Amino acid sequence: MKNLIIYLIFIGLTTSIFAQNSSNTYEVTFNEVEIFNTNTNYLNAIGHRDAAELVKFLVEKAVSYDLEYSNCLKADYEKQEYYVQFKIPQGEILAVYDNDGEIIRTSEKFEDISLPLAVSNAIVKKYSGWKISNDIYRVTYVKDGALNKTYKLFIERTNIGKRVIKVDENGNFI
Template structure:
């Protein structure tokens, strides 16, 4: 009998506490990155991990919290480095990315590029690759290309492809 009363009392306390929490309605908050246009234009789902990492770092960088920030300057040039690549980004004094110049070496190629090269150059192996990205705010285009060195025995050739694998 005592157990039933204590369980009933505990259940009442539990449900009365839950109803107090469920009555709070929080306002909707939307968070967007300041450089979402850069990320949307420059990054891709097939990009290698170092590429995505540096691009996200550049997009998340806050110029205003930098030691070098002064309101008098119009542009800030910030470099980001990893062993696999580097990004030079130009920011305005509000922290918006104006343009970037990116270079990555020996990254994993997207499947589309690898397949296109293998079909066009059978029996050739990729010995070196460089991925270049050029972004400019407002231009509507992002330059993405792969510079590849192919080798077949003693023969070597250099080719350039875009991100769809089309030989340029």
């Protein structure tokens, strides 16, 4: 019985050693794939990586929107611009596309989103003791042109009242 167990262990080890030395190798070759995004100018301009999650979500929807598979392009190919609205309860993006599917300009508005650190720090520094009750974030983008990001903040303090202030993306008061 003892010899049988030793023999089975020996067989088990030798078969696992030979199983690791497989000489059957396969080479797989893939065709070259070209990956591109027509809206990289828009993404680079607005700097969406630092944005709030809700903003990122809608920006990604606008960037990945394909006019070719929508009814816009099929309805009227003579048009030069196509207006598409992306909307969620906290905000919206009105994007204007050209015939190639590139974003020409946008108008964006979001409410009650998380503020960037630069904006929060500027508010705390200048308005210590104040509470932000509401915020509106607006972005206007024009291809090869202007980019404007502003935060309209509604702040309040118990004995003083309410104020409305505007701040840019870097925390500079407007």
